[in-house]
Amino acid sequence: MSTFAIVFYTLMIAASCLAAYYHRREAFMVLFSLTLISFLMGLLGGEVWLRYIAVAIGLLYACGGLAYSFREFLVQTLPRDIAKVMRNAPLTASFGLFVIVVYIVAAIFAPVIAPFGEAEVVGSSYAPPDDTMILGGDQLGRDMFSRIIYGARNTVGIALLTTALAFLVGSLVGLMAATLGGWVDQVCGRVVDTLMAIPSLVFALLLLTIVGTNVVNLILVIALLYSPVVFRLARAVAGNIVVMDYIEAARLRGEKTWYLIISEILPNATAPLVAEFGLRFCFVFLAISALSFLGLGIQPPTADWGSMVRENATLISFGEITPLIPAAAIALLTVAVNFVVDWMLHLSSGLKE
Amino acid sequence: MSDQNDARKSLLLKIRGLRIEGRADEKWFEIVHGVDLDLHRGEVMGLIGESGAGKSTIGLAAMGFTRDGCRISAGSIEFDGMELTSSPEEDLRMLRGARIAYVAQSAAASFNPAHKLIDQHTAAPVQHRIKTRKESEADAMELYRRLRLPNPDEIGFRYPHQVSGGQLQRAMTAMAMSCRPDLIIFDEPTTALDVTTQIEVLAAIRDIVDQFDTAALYITHDLAVVAQMADRIKVLLKGDEVEEADTRSMLANPKEDYTKSLWAVRSFQRQQKPPAEAGETPVISVNGVSASYGPVKVLENVSFDIHRGRTVAVVGESGSGKSTAARCITGLLPPTQGDIRHNGQVLPASFRNRSKDQLRQAQMIYQMADTALNPKKRIGEIIGRPVAFYRGLRGADLKKRVDELLDQIELEPSQYYHRVPSELSGGQKQRVGIARALAAEPEFIICDEVTSALDQLVAEGILKLLDRLQEDLNLAYMFITHDLATVRSIADEVVVMKEGQVVEAGPKDEMFKPPHHEYTDLLLSSVPEMDPDWLDGLLEQRGVDNIGEAARK
Numbered sequence A: 001m002s003t004f005a006i007v008f009y010t011l012m013i014a015a016s017c018l019a020a021y022y023h024r025r026e027a028f029m030v031l032f033s034l035t036l037i038s039f040l041m042g043l044l045g046g047e048v049w050l051r052y053i054a055v056a057i058g059l060l061y062a063c064g065g066l067a068y069s070f071r072e073f074l075v076q077t078l079p080r081d082i083a084k085v086m087r088n089a090p091l092t093a094s095f096g097l098f099v100i101v102v103y104i105v106a107a108i109f110a111p112v113i114a115p116f117g118e119a120e121v122v123g124s125s126y127a128p129p130d131d132t133m134i135l136g137g138d139q140l141g142r143d144m145f146s147r148i149i150y151g152a153r154n155t156v157g158i159a160l161l162t163t164a165l166a167f168l169v170g171s172l173v174g175l176m177a178a179t180l181g182g183w184v185d186q187v188c189g190r191v192v193d194t195l196m197a198i199p200s201l202v203f204a205l206l207l208l209t210i211v212g213t214n215v216v217n218l219i220l221v222i223a224l225l226y227s228p229v230v231f232r233l234a235r236a237v238a239g240n241i242v243v244m245d246y247i248e249a250a251r252l253r254g255e256k257t258w259y260l261i262i263s264e265i266l267p268n269a270t271a272p273l274v275a276e277f278g279l280r281f282c283f284v285f286l287a288i289s290a291l292s293f294l295g296l297g298i299q300p301p302t303a304d305w306g307s308m309v310r311e312n313a314t315l316i317s318f319g320e321i322t323p324l325i326p327a328a329a330i331a332l333l334t335v336a337v338n339f340v341v342d343w344m345l346h347l348s349s350g351l352k353e
Numbered sequence B: 001m002s003d004q005n006d007a008r009k010s011l012l013l014k015i016r017g018l019r020i021e022g023r024a025d026e027k028w029f030e031i032v033h034g035v036d037l038d039l040h041r042g043e044v045m046g047l048i049g050e051s052g053a054g055k056s057t058i059g060l061a062a063m064g065f066t067r068d069g070c071r072i073s074a075g076s077i078e079f080d081g082m083e084l085t086s087s088p089e090e091d092l093r094m095l096r097g098a099r100i101a102y103v104a105q106s107a108a109a110s111f112n113p114a115h116k117l118i119d120q121h122t123a124a125p126v127q128h129r130i131k132t133r134k135e136s137e138a139d140a141m142e143l144y145r146r147l148r149l150p151n152p153d154e155i156g157f158r159y160p161h162q163v164s165g166g167q168l169q170r171a172m173t174a175m176a177m178s179c180r181p182d183l184i185i186f187d188e189p190t191t192a193l194d195v196t197t198q199i200e201v202l203a204a205i206r207d208i209v210d211q212f213d214t215a216a217l218y219i220t221h222d223l224a225v226v227a228q229m230a231d232r233i234k235v236l237l238k239g240d241e242v243e244e245a246d247t248r249s250m251l252a253n254p255k256e257d258y259t260k261s262l263w264a265v266r267s268f269q270r271q272q273k274p275p276a277e278a279g280e281t282p283v284i285s286v287n288g289v290s291a292s293y294g295p296v297k298v299l300e301n302v303s304f305d306i307h308r309g310r311t312v313a314v315v316g317e318s319g320s321g322k323s324t325a326a327r328c329i330t331g332l333l334p335p336t337q338g339d340i341r342h343n344g345q346v347l348p349a350s351f352r353n354r355s356k357d358q359l360r361q362a363q364m365i366y367q368m369a370d371t372a373l374n375p376k377k378r379i380g381e382i383i384g385r386p387v388a389f390y391r392g393l394r395g396a397d398l399k400k401r402v403d404e405l406l407d408q409i410e411l412e413p414s415q416y417y418h419r420v421p422s423e424l425s426g427g428q429k430q431r432v433g434i435a436r437a438l439a440a441e442p443e444f445i446i447c448d449e450v451t452s453a454l455d456q457l458v459a460e461g462i463l464k465l466l467d468r469l470q471e472d473l474n475l476a477y478m479f480i481t482h483d484l485a486t487v488r489s490i491a492d493e494v495v496v497m498k499e500g501q502v503v504e505a506g507p508k509d510e511m512f513k514p515p516h517h518e519y520t521d522l523l524l525s526s527v528p529e530m531d532p533d534w535l536d537g538l539l540e541q542r543g544v545d546n547i548g549e550a551a552r553k
Helices: A003-021 A025-077 A080-087 A091-108 A144-180 A182-197 A200-211 A215-242 A245-253 A257-294 A305-311 A313-318 A324-349 B002-009 B055-061 B089-095 B117-127 B133-146 B165-177 B195-211 B223-229 B247-252 B257-267 B322-330 B356-361 B379-391 B395-408 B426-439 B456-473 B484-490 B518-526 B534-542
Strands: B011-024 B027-040 B044-048 B070-079 B100-103 B183-187 B215-220 B232-237 B240-246 B284-293 B296-306 B311-315 B337-342 B362-365 B444-448 B476-481 B493-498 B501-507
Touching: A003 A025, A025 A080, A025 A091, A091 A144, A091 A324, A144 A182, A144 A215, A144 A257, A144 A305, A144 A324, A182 A215, A200 A215, A200 A257, A215 A257, A245 A257, A245 B362, A245 B379, A257 A305, A257 A324, A305 A313, A305 A324, B011 B055, B011 B215, B027 B055, B027 B070, B027 B215, B027 B240, B044 B055, B044 B223, B055 B070, B055 B183, B055 B215, B100 B165, B117 B133, B117 B165, B133 B165, B133 B195, B165 B183, B165 B195, B195 B223, B195 B518, B195 B534, B215 B223, B223 B247, B223 B534, B232 B247, B232 B257, B240 B247, B240 B257, B257 B456, B284 B322, B296 B311, B296 B322, B296 B337, B296 B476, B296 B501, B311 B322, B311 B484, B322 B362, B322 B444, B322 B476, B356 B362, B362 B426, B379 B395, B379 B426, B395 B426, B426 B456, B456 B484, B476 B484, B493 B518, B501 B518
Parallel strands: B044 B215, B044 B232, B100 B183, B183 B215, B311 B476, B311 B493, B362 B444, B444 B476
Antiparallel strands: B011 B027, B011 B070, B232 B240, B284 B296, B284 B337, B493 B501
């Protein structure tokens, strides 16, 4: 057995023992299961696989360390009452926040960060990575890295706008239906049922073909498709709130419906709505990427991760990972947002431990 | 007989120096500070105290159980020679249900609505391999018979929602008995019930505990109830024991000041005001009102008047239409017949058609302060909104008025203005509810069971506050309650309702003196008294089979 394997196993077992000794249950479970996996891998694939595992563990701990220090940084810099919440946030949440912050910075400062323009042809098509183009070129010889940075701006920005619009419409109508009840509720409910009965991707394709593909239409169509889901959630949440005595007291005071919705109901419905916002954001994001992949989303030459995957898809058959980079960018953001959403759901559920 | 005496002497549950901690804000706080407790076989011990005294926590600890976020930090709990604090979970599981049983406050919430009563009854004996399903079912019917449930052979095959609250509570007691445990813990089993139902559950519980010589811990905050049930009483305050004595000597001469104050609560009584002059226009007058929810008729030809500065108590069991009458007055449920007059003027039936001023005149205080205050709003906003809404005050004027109101309800403005409801105690929340009603400067306030969710000491504080406000502001109250002790302390006039009709109405003094209407008499005689012989006397008088629901027919 090589020295590497011996050192690796010794370290893993020692770390597991330490975790067990100090009663760090979670850390122990992670470490020891990794040790067991690496035993198996070592038997199956020899030292090479072991090295992969070592790299993976290293990455995991790098991410953990990053998340840990980022959380400390937030705790130190943010105002006190937010910092208090932040201190108890799990590492996954602060990792998610970190990734989101990086994406936002990339989106805002895209022209500064990207070495080349969005549609600028720099080298030959499918150029391999080198010093000028660190991730290589795409099918037209444009810089992959620059396009990914610009793609953050387009994909994330449009997804954010769309989700916001869907929430504005969906939650307002939902709260209104719950507050007014009666025929308003019935009409809204049936319209939403009809919208939800149609498969969303097919419906999006249909609508986009009718109204034509441009960014404004894209945002409006996807917002329309996603607002029924928000409507249902908002109505269900508000349904539990409107029966409360404080709402009755406000009604008896003679308050207008608008006041009831904005001041009495909305503050109590924010937590689940915010959590849903995070989740929906991922879906919208994926929907836009899917539409772009089908050619009906964001139009070339505008950089967009979904269409970038499609444009470079042929490279996969040659064993190149270039098309996977924008896909990874999508995956990373989705995971990051979900980490944060999980944390928010946990916060809004009011569980202490 | 000597056998039984020996059994009585042997110690069943021995708790020494029990300390329990709860977790809040990442820290452990002690909630029970070293309590000792001895319970002998066949003995019933009453644990009393206000909420937060740790009664339920101790009751659960007697099963070796703590709620989530709690832990037993010190002390020992010995059940029949077995140390519970150090026993493994499996051993405890063998004990629970089989030898120690628990009866919860709300039977409706504790039964699984998806299973029949008898299936839930047989679960424990079958699980513990004490009886087979068949034996246990037969036993369940026998227990139902002993607990005097109607149709004992058939009632077990109903679902929880198909039987009444009192029957459900008795079915739960039967379930606790299913394995013939040595110890049953009753956690406020009758608090959620009407007086007439309560009495039948009390009689049933006492009977069955006697018959099987079971030991019991009876947790309650109602002194009169504990006086009927317990052999010994232990008084708790904020996790400490105040005193312990057998029931009779405890009632006759309590030693500690705190115990005396508990005993004294029931003595608060306000002088009845003289009836209003004959010609005076009542603030609110309900004229021959009938109302229904869909096809179901809930009110029939109800009439009563409420005069300025007077309190009218509307009493009756749940389902008698008291709250519905209030909903008609506020306009939430437009009556099908009759009308509501305010100072002689007919009010529009629905609140939607009433003017701002008409809405202002009738305010409501709710039973559950938790749901009556918006949890996301600060106290200042909650009280300030009606002030701003009706009087249009802004900025410093608004703040000044809210401070005045907070002073009136005896909460320090600087301290409470910026809090949210979750940072207040139950009594303080109720006070904020009162302030919100006062903020509208009404002539008339409906108090819907305002004290029934509160401890007696706190409730008395609220009653005194309401009384003082009535003096200062000349308010008229409609007091909806099923607690006759409250009526006795605050009302001027009493309206007794039954099945949507007014059975009897009149000044308080007359109502509490015989002769009564039959139903009023039933209600009055069902209110537990502090005398430990009261229940026996009553049972003798009415006959064992003729109490509670049965007496109504």
